[in-house]
Amino acid sequence: MAEIFVCPESEMKDGDIRIVRQGRTEVGVYRHKGAFYAYRNHCVHQGGPACEGVVKGKVVDLFGEDKTFLGQTYDHDDPHIVCPWHGWEYKLLTGECAPDPRIRLKKHEIVKRDGGVFVLI
Amino acid sequence: MNVMSPIVSDPARETFDTRSLLAHAQQQAEDRKYEDFMIIDVDAHHYETDSYRDIWEYIEDPVMRDQFKYTKGATMMQRSTGGYQEMAGRITRYAHRRTEQAPGAVHRDIGLTRKWMDSMGVDVACIFPTPMLGLGLNPVVEVEVQYARAYNKWLTEKILAQDSRLVSMLYLPMNDPVAALKMVEDFAGKKGVCGFLITTVRYKGLYDNAYMKLYRALEERGLPLAFHAATNWGDQSMHITNRFIATHALGFSWFNIVHMTNWVVNGIPERFPGLKSIWIESGLAWIPFLMQRLDNEYMMRSSEAPTLKRLPSDYMREMFYTTQPMEMVNNQSMLQETFKMINAETQLLYSSDYPHWDMDLPSTIYDLPFLNLQQKKNILGENARKLFKLDTFISEEKRARLAARGVRA
Numbered sequence: 001m002a003e004i005f006v007c008p009e010s011e012m013k014d015g016d017i018r019i020v021r022q023g024r025t026e027v028g029v030y031r032h033k034g035a036f037y038a039y040r041n042h043c044v045h046q047g048g049p050a051c052e053g054v055v056k057g058k059v060v061d062l063f064g065e066d067k068t069f070l071g072q073t074y075d076h077d078d079p080h081i082v083c084p085w086h087g088w089e090y091k092l093l094t095g096e097c098a099p100d101p102r103i104r105l106k107k108h109e110i111v112k113r114d115g116g117v118f119v120l121i
Numbered sequence: 122m123n124v125m126s127p128i129v130s131d132p133a134r135e136t137f138d139t140r141s142l143l144a145h146a147q148q149q150a151e152d153r154k155y156e157d158f159m160i161i162d163v164d165a166h167h168y169e170t171d172s173y174r175d176i177w178e179y180i181e182d183p184v185m186r187d188q189f190k191y192t193k194g195a196t197m198m199q200r201s202t203g204g205y206q207e208m209a210g211r212i213t214r215y216a217h218r219r220t221e222q223a224p225g226a227v228h229r230d231i232g233l234t235r236k237w238m239d240s241m242g243v244d245v246a247c248i249f250p251t252p253m254l255g256l257g258l259n260p261v262v263e264v265e266v267q268y269a270r271a272y273n274k275w276l277t278e279k280i281l282a283q284d285s286r287l288v289s290m291l292y293l294p295m296n297d298p299v300a301a302l303k304m305v306e307d308f309a310g311k312k313g314v315c316g317f318l319i320t321t322v323r324y325k326g327l328y329d330n331a332y333m334k335l336y337r338a339l340e341e342r343g344l345p346l347a348f349h350a351a352t353n354w355g356d357q358s359m360h361i362t363n364r365f366i367a368t369h370a371l372g373f374s375w376f377n378i379v380h381m382t383n384w385v386v387n388g389i390p391e392r393f394p395g396l397k398s399i400w401i402e403s404g405l406a407w408i409p410f411l412m413q414r415l416d417n418e419y420m421m422r423s424s425e426a427p428t429l430k431r432l433p434s435d436y437m438r439e440m441f442y443t444t445q446p447m448e449m450v451n452n453q454s455m456l457q458e459t460f461k462m463i464n465a466e467t468q469l470l471y472s473s474d475y476p477h478w479d480m481d482l483p484s485t486i487y488d489l490p491f492l493n494l495q496q497k498k499n500i501l502g503e504n505a506r507k508l509f510k511l512d513t514f515i516s517e518e519k520r521a522r523l524a525a526r527g528v529r530a
Contacts, residue, residue: 016133
């Protein structure tokens with residue numbers, strides 16, 4: 001396993017993504033609310049570049065106490081990584097596939113050292 | 122641990138390019154050695170409305186030509202099929218495709234199409250329009266006829282004549298059976314025309330006597346007739362769905378289910394035994410459903426379909442089907458049984474539907490564990506090659522990969 005330099009920590013702000021390519025391995029590095037996350041850039045569905053798409057909050061149905069439908073909103077505390085090929089969604093905080101947690105993006109460890117962000121590949 | 126120097130990129134700063142978006146598809150093509158065999162994509166698309174400035178000149182009716190020009194080719198008019206295929210920005214190629222650089226030497230559609238074909242390892246693609254899938258809903262019959270004629274003329278002259286890797290089955294304006302027949306008479310035999318197309322979002326029964334000359338003309342010429350599904354959110358039954366996932370999942374199957382049912386129970390396969398039909402973009406799960414449903418009812422009510430000499434499923438098993446969007450979630454035993462029921466080895470044709478949101482790569486077929494290599498090759502290209510009577514062809518990029526391996530093409 002190698003420690004791959006991504007960038008200085010100060011270079012990435014919340015919402016930023018970096019794609020790290022080392023040989024045939026590609027990893028998406030995310031910063032969300034100050035924390036870093038890293039996942040293999042490979043969608044479990046058809047192999048798409050899952051980390052090269054958009055990040056959107058989980059869509060939530062809103063219901064009243066009587067179970068009537070009131071509308072929809074985004075839960076930005078549960079951001080989803082969206083594969084740009086077909087729209088498969090993964091939870092940014094865990095890598096779990098949103099509709100089926102048994103499926104997940106491969107997770108990579110992040111190391112912060114000397115002001116830099118490194119990912120273990 | 123070693124500290125290494127990787128390539129780090131920021132996707133927010135990159136310009137859109139199909140080859141980059143599909144880099145993983147190309148890796149799949151190289152890993153699986155797609156250069157060893159021909160791949161034909163029987164259902165792919167372009168956005169004809171991007172070329173409306175060229176197409177409008179082909180409209181023969183001068184009044185309609187002006188209408189087309191000022192509505193920028195909006196072919197669906199009042200009865201839109203509706204929907205949001207791009208998933209609110211999640212499928213990035215929808216928002217960015219207009220910004221993409223295309224090779225300058227050829228028509229933009231040819232250049233962009235070649236990009237995704239080469240990434241996926243597709244050698245020949247059968248391309249269809251996109252908004253025109255809803256043209257059959259247009260309440261003005263003459264609009265369907267004029268737009269279809271203009272599009273077919275433009276397509277054959279500006280696209281198909283210019284690139285042997287692109288073929289098509291041409292749109293038939295079925296709301297005017299005489300005009301549909303004339304389309305076959307005028308366009309059969311033109312370069313790249315490998316059949317004709319009925320878009321199945323329409324509300325005229327395809328068993329009508331007015332169509333029999335059309336079917337005879339196709340049968341005599343040995344040209345297949347394709348049925349391309351779509352959805353229509355304005356359909357009365359779809360109108361009660363309130364999310365696009367519902368109208369899409371149901372509609373894309375339903376419009377082929379209803380026309381297939383009519384096709385079989387009216388005995389069209391018995392009346393035109395040499396007419397080959399292709400059923401496009403409904404997935405595969407509907408076929409075993411409909412086979413079982415029709416067989417069961419036919420055994421009780423054969424008097425209502427007296428022309429049939431065999432079970433409905435026996436006719437359906439002799440038709441052709443495209444793969445996409447193939448249902449592939451936790452259902453491999455069902456999928457395998459489906460392949461058996463439709464004689465996939467000879468009747469199934471690979472399709473990507475690219476660039477639409479639910480596209481399928483060739484690996485959806487190549488990676489199936491229950492197929493042997495010859496069956497995979499058949500479905501990915503050989504079945505379509507025989508059906509369309511095409512020569513074996515391997516793309517320049519794939520030939521280069523063969524050469525790099527020291528293999529003669």
